[in-house]
Each structure stands twice: as structure tokens, then as C-alpha cells.
Amino acid sequence: xxxxxxxxxxxxxxxxxxxxxxxxxxxxxxxxxxxxxxxxxxxxxxxxxxxxxxxxxxxxxxxxxxxxxxxxxxxxxxxxxxxxxxxxxxxxxxxxxxxxxxxxxxxxxxxxxxxxxxxxxxxxxxxxxxxxxxxxxxxxxxxxxxxxxxxxxxxxxxxxxxxxxxxxxxxxxxxxxxxxxxxxxxxxxxxxxxxxxxxxxxxxxxxxxxxxxxxxxxxxxxxxxxxxxxxxxxxxxxxxxxxxxxxxxxxxxxxxxxxxxxxxxxxxxxxxxxxxxxxxxxxxxxxxxxxxxxxxxxxxxxxxxxxxxxx
Amino acid sequence: xxxxxxxxxxxxxxxxxxxxxxxxxxxxxxxxxxxxxxxxxxxxxxxxxxxxxxxxxxxxxxxxxxxxxxxxxxxxxxxxxxxxxxxxxxxxxxxxxxxxxxxxxxxxxxxxxxxxxxxxxxxxxxxxxxxxxxxxxxxxxxxxxxxxxxxxxxxxxxxxxxxxxxxxxxxxxxxxxxxxxxxxxxxxxxxxxxxxxxxxxxxxxxxxxxxxxxxxxxxxxxxxxxxxxxxxxxxxxxxxxxxxxxxxxxxxxxxxxxxxxxxxxxxxxxxxxxxxxxxxxxxxxxxxxxxxxxxxxxxxxxxxxxxxxxxxxxxxxxxxxxxxxxxxxxxxxxxxxxxxxxxxxxxxxxxxxxx
Numbered sequence: 001x002x003x004x005x006x007x008x009x010x011x012x013x014x015x016x017x018x019x020x021x022x023x024x025x026x027x028x029x030x031x032x033x034x035x036x037x038x039x040x041x042x043x044x045x046x047x048x049x050x051x052x053x054x055x056x057x058x059x060x061x062x063x064x065x066x067x068x069x070x071x072x073x074x075x076x077x078x079x080x081x082x083x084x085x086x087x088x089x090x091x092x093x094x095x096x097x098x099x100x101x102x103x104x105x106x107x108x109x110x111x112x113x114x115x116x117x118x119x120x121x122x123x124x125x126x127x128x129x130x131x132x133x134x135x136x137x138x139x140x141x142x143x144x145x146x147x148x149x150x151x152x153x154x155x156x157x158x159x160x161x162x163x164x165x166x167x168x169x170x171x172x173x174x175x176x177x178x179x180x181x182x183x184x185x186x187x188x189x190x191x192x193x194x195x196x197x198x199x200x201x202x203x204x205x206x207x208x209x210x211x212x213x214x215x216x217x218x219x220x221x222x223x224x225x226x227x228x229x230x231x232x233x234x235x236x237x238x239x240x241x242x243x244x245x246x247x248x249x250x251x252x253x254x255x256x257x258x259x260x261x262x263x264x265x266x267x268x269x270x271x272x273x274x275x276x277x278x279x280x281x282x283x284x285x286x287x288x289x290x291x292x293x294x295x296x297x298x299x300x301x302x303x304x305x306x307x308x309x310x311x
Numbered sequence: 312x313x314x315x316x317x318x319x320x321x322x323x324x325x326x327x328x329x330x331x332x333x334x335x336x337x338x339x340x341x342x343x344x345x346x347x348x349x350x351x352x353x354x355x356x357x358x359x360x361x362x363x364x365x366x367x368x369x370x371x372x373x374x375x376x377x378x379x380x381x382x383x384x385x386x387x388x389x390x391x392x393x394x395x396x397x398x399x400x401x402x403x404x405x406x407x408x409x410x411x412x413x414x415x416x417x418x419x420x421x422x423x424x425x426x427x428x429x430x431x432x433x434x435x436x437x438x439x440x441x442x443x444x445x446x447x448x449x450x451x452x453x454x455x456x457x458x459x460x461x462x463x464x465x466x467x468x469x470x471x472x473x474x475x476x477x478x479x480x481x482x483x484x485x486x487x488x489x490x491x492x493x494x495x496x497x498x499x500x501x502x503x504x505x506x507x508x509x510x511x512x513x514x515x516x517x518x519x520x521x522x523x524x525x526x527x528x529x530x531x532x533x534x535x536x537x538x539x540x541x542x543x544x545x546x547x548x549x550x551x552x553x554x555x556x557x558x559x560x561x562x563x564x565x566x567x568x569x570x571x572x573x574x575x576x577x578x579x580x581x582x583x584x585x586x587x588x589x590x591x592x593x594x595x596x597x598x599x600x601x602x603x604x605x606x607x608x609x610x611x612x613x614x615x616x617x618x619x620x621x622x623x624x625x626x627x628x629x630x631x632x633x634x635x636x637x638x639x640x641x642x643x644x645x646x647x648x649x650x651x652x653x654x655x656x657x658x659x660x661x662x663x664x665x666x
Contacts, residue, residue: 216385
């Protein structure tokens with residue numbers, strides 16, 4: 001649009017091409033000035049995102065340790081760390097637990113629950129809707145430390161609120177069902193995002209399309225399948241992409257179970273923390289981090305492919 | 312095919328707005344019926360209540376002598392064309408047309424055959440594999456019509472079916488819709504705010520205002536004899552002259568001029584009564600010379616209507632309009648005289664037609 005209405009760029013002697021004070025881009029800044037606006041952000045990203053990522057890649061190829069001789073003079077060890085990780089049953093156990101965590105709490109828990117709440121509340125007005133939304137969003141905005149403490153207090157074996165409510169004192173939720181506990185915890189914690197996203201998406205479904213389906217005699221499920229889901233397909237995939245990645249890298253299960261008991265809730269993020277910072281094997285931890293990065297890339301590419309493909 | 316009957320139908324929205332106030336209406340089998348009125352008069356609410364998309368607050372809806380007041384939209388056996396056509400963007404034309412059949416669990420081959428048959432009838436053969444996004448407005452409308460036809464419903468409901476088309480296409484679609492309805496013979500109710508559309512297409516029409524039906528009749532009846540001043544002012548491309556007047560013996564005094572009592576009101580008026588005199592600009596004979604029973608004034612504006620001109624006279628500070636055939640239009644500032652046709656002029660007392 002901007003190009004169609006702007007006069008052609010004037011280039012006569014003035015190297016910036018800004019004679020008359022305009023350029024052919026939409027904001028009329030010209031390449032140099034536009035670059036100057038973007039530069040600070042790019043520098044910050046480079047310093048705090050790109051550089052650490054490359055640094056992790058490098059560390060993964062060394063025997064760098066937190067303490068000792070290898071901390072002072074790390075040796076280049078090639079792919080040894082990666083081979084160690086692949087041969088390590090704890091790593092595979094963590095990967096499997098992470099998969100359960102992502103599927104259970106994000107894909108099934110947050111998406112299904114978030115969509116259901118948004119769908120049920122779509123035409124509601126008044127205090128009930130505000131109350132439900134308020135509670136769900138509250139779970140999302142509270143700081144992790146606070147929320148973890150609340151859940152530890154809820155699930156505690158001896159003085160826990162849940163056991164008191166159910167009348168089964170002495171039931172050790174976090175020890176006997178660690179994965180179930182963190183999956184339910186994370187579903188509760190993260191549903192707000194999906195709920196709000198689907199709430200906005202459902203507002204874009206034209207009412208006449210739903211009414212047209214109703215007049216044809218479509219049931220509630222048929223209306224969802226034939227009208228709602230095709231309309232919000234892009235929203236669903238974007239939502240899945242975001243929460244899959246967030247959940248994959250989520251560290252808060254550590255605050256509830258510390259990966260235990262006996263590694264039974266040690267998801268990959270917790271695994272990296274344990275080997276790199278508790279055992280001090282930074283090189284090995286960096287290698288596992290690189291593998292996580294690759295898995296994330298695969299997941300992202302998978303969703304983006306789906307998002308781009310029509311039909 | 313079925314008649315539609317409304318008995319004391321009332322719709323009150325939460326918040327107390329009364330959109331429909333105890334409406335009674337019978338639409339016989341096979342009729343093309345128009346609901347006409349200004350924005351917010353309740354015509355769309357009425358259509359949606361017949362469809363079941365709005366629940367009635369009182370009264371009942373009967374379709375084919377079956378009481379469907381409490382029935383879900385899907386169980387009423389009616390089909391609707393929405394203002395935006397409501398075609399599903401992810402389905403091609405065939406699937407869109409066949410969608411109601413798919414919900415009714417008709418097998419795939421039969422569905423495709425039916426869609427092809429109806430599509431061909433509406434000239435959509437070449438477009439059956441396209442998505443709605445690849446169709447023009449007129450084509451989309453025909454797909455929506457085809458979807459309605461494929462259902463073989465008892466009655467069709469059209470919500471402003473022509474309002475999304477451009478002016479030229481609207482005229483074509485008007486003729487097309489009327490012809491199609493006649494051929495199919497299915498009871499059809501359509502909503503419009505355009506009086507010309509209602510007059511052109513409908514067998515009968517209802518003019519609505521503020522949740523009430525102000526007049527029901529054929530287009531000719533509604534055009535010639537509006538039963539109240541609301542309908543009189545609403546119907547007609549050029550608004551009817553509605554002039555305050557007084558009965559003076561056996562003549563009327565309107566805008567300071569003497570005019571004859573219209574044929575319809577003869578013998579029904581008493582001396583000294585306050586009335587409103589109504590006559591359409593089309594039913595005025597214009598002349599440059601003073602004429603017996605004419606309303607005389609200065610020409611204020613002349614508007615070109617194509618084959619005729621609309622002349623606005625300033626008669627003692629009252630506006631009177633007359634339609635003048637082409638070739639004899641006056642110039643602004645001339646003296647002019649408009650003589651109402653006494654067999655077409657109307658008299659209203661307290662807003663109601665005297666007849």
C-alpha cells in the first residue's frame with residue numbers, strides 16, 4: 001500500500017536517498033534510521049540469547065565442570081557427552097517422563113480444560129463467568145514459589161489440606177503419585193492461557209455459521225466439528241505449539257517433587273539441573289540441553305508445518 | 312410445503328425490550344411473504360423466532376399445523392438463508408450444499424447427486440469444487456439458496472437475502488428469486504428493510520413498527536391504501552405527501568389551498584375536523600396554469616428521476632411534491648400547480664385511514 005501511494009524514491013547525490021524527507025518504506029524512515037531503531041533490541045537478543053545458546057553448544061563438546069581441574073582447563077571431548085547421554089538410562093527415563101508431562105498436562109490437560117471452559121462460558125455474562133475466569137487466571141499469575149508452597153501444603157502427607165478434606169490422613173501424593181501430581185499441578189497452573197486464547201478465538205466464529213448448522217439439525221458435537229474447529233484451527237495449533245514448548249522446558253515440577261522420589265518425576269529440565277548444577281557436570285548438562293533444544297526445534301517445525309498446510 | 316401460523320407471538324429480550332408484541336399472522340402454503348420495516352422494528356426477531364433461533368416469550372408458532380414453539384431449530388423442518396450466507400469456508404460448494412443432508416445421515420453418493428442436481432438448476436455446475444472464498448457475492452448467494460433447496464424443507468426463511476449484493480446484481484437477483492420461489496412453490500418468508508424489494512417480490516407483505524404489524528396485504532393494497540400514516544410514509548420510493556388539513560364543508564383546506572374530498576373519504580368526514588391529507592407524488596397532475604382543486608406554489612427544487620422529475624413545491628411554507636413526466640419539467644422559481652387524483656388521494660384521521 002505504502003509503495004503504491006508514495007512517490008518514487010529520489011536518489012541524486014544524497015546517499016541516504018532522503019531528499020524531501022521521505023522514503024519508500026511504510027514508516028518513511030529509510031534503511032539506516034530504521035536499522036538504528038532495531039539495533040538495541042538486536043544487540044540485547046544477541047548478548048542474552050544467541051551468545052548463551054552458542055556457548056551451550058560449545059560447552060556440550062567439552063568436559064567442563066563446576067569445580068576441580070576441568071573447571072580451570074576444560075578439555076575438548078568431541079561428541080562424548082552426547083554418546084554418554086544416549087547411553088544413560090536416566091536420560092531416557094527423563095525423556096519419557098517429559099513426554100508424559102507434556103501430553104498429560106499441556107496437550108490433554110490445559111488444551112481440553114481451557115477449551116471446555118471457554119466453550120461453556122462463551123455466551124455467559126455476569127458474576128459466574130467472572131468468578132471462574134478470575135480463579136483460573138489467578139492460578140496463572142501467582143509467582144511459582146508461592147504456588148509451589150500452596151501445593152506442597154495441599155498435598156502434604158501429614159498436615160495436607162487434601163488429605164484432611166478426603167479424610168485419608170497419611171496418603172503421600174507426592175511420593176506415591178509424583179507424575180500424576182505434577183501433571184495435575186501444571187494443568188491447574190497453565191489452563192488460563194488456553195482458556196483466554198480460545199475465548200478470543202470463539203468470538204471470531206460467525207454466529208450465523210453456528211445457527212446454520214443448528215437449523216440443519218447438527219448436534220453440539222457436530223457444530224464443534226463442522227463449524228468451530230475448522231474456524232479456530234490456526235488458534236489451536238498456535239496454542240499447542242506454545243504450551244508444548246513451555247511445558248517441555250518447565251522447571252516448576254522441581255519445586256514440588258525435586259525430581260523424586262528416586263527420579264520418578266525427573267523431567268528433562270530437572271535432569272539437566274541435577275547433573276549440571278548438583279553434580280557439577282556442566283559439559284554433560286550442556287549436551288543434554290542441546291538435545292532438548294533439538295527436540296524443541298522438531299516440535300516447532302512439526303506444528304508450523306501443520307499450520308501452513310491448508311486442509 | 313406448509314403454512315406458517317403465529318398466535319399471540321411475543322418476544323421480550325432480557326432487559327425488558329419487547330421486540331414482538333402479541334403478533335397474529337397466517338402465511339398460507341406456498342406464499343412468498345415479506346416482513347418489512349425500519350431497523351429495530353422486530354422483523355428479524357420474528358424471522359428468527361419462526362426458525363427457533365430465538366425462544367418465544369409467549370404465544371405459539373405453527374408450521375404445517377404442527378406446534379413447534381418448543382422445538383429445536385433442527386426439528387422444525389425449515390431452512391434459512393442468512394444475510395452473510397453462512398457458507399462454511401473450509402468446505403467446497405458440493406459439501407456446503409450437501410451439509411444438511413450429511414447431518415440427516417444421507418449416504419454420500421445420494422448427497423453428491425442431490426447437490427449436483429440442485430447446483431445445476433442454479434447454474435453452479437462449473438463451481439462445484441470451489442471454496443466459498445473463490446466465489447463472487449452473487450455466486451455465494453446461489454450456493455446458499457442451493458443449500459436451502461437441497462433440504463426440501465417445509466418452509467424457507469430469508470434474512471435480508473439481497474443486502475450483500477451491489478445495486479445492479481440486486482435487481483437481477485430479485486427477479487431470479489421471485490421466479491425460483493414460484494417454481495418451487497415452497498412457503499417463503501423474507502425480511503427486508505427495502506420497501507421496493509418487498510413490493511417487487513412478495514405475494515403479500517407485513518409492514519412492522521416497534522414490534523407490531525401495522526398492515527398486512529398485497530403489495531398493491533399496501534401501496535395504494537396504506538391504512539395508517541406510518542405505512543403511508545414508509546412505502547414508496549418517493550415519500551407520500553402527508554399534509555395537515557381541515558374539513559371545510561364539502562372541500563378540504565390543505566396548505567392554504569382548497570382540494571376536493573377524495574372518493575374514499577366521501578361522506579365520512581364532518582365539518583371542521585382536523586385531518587391529514589395523503590397523496591403520492593406519482594398521483595399528482597402538474598400544470599403551469601392555475602387549475603381547479605390544485606395546490607399552487609413556487610417550484611423550490613427539481614430532481615431528475617430518469618424518465619420523470621420530482622418537483623418540490625413550496626406552498627405557504629409547506630412542502631408538496633409531484634412527479635412530472637420528462638420534457639415538461641418546470642424551472643426553479645416558476646409558479647406551479649399540482650392537482651391530486653381524487654381516486655388515489657387518502658384522508659387520515661388520528662393517523663388511521665378514513666374509508
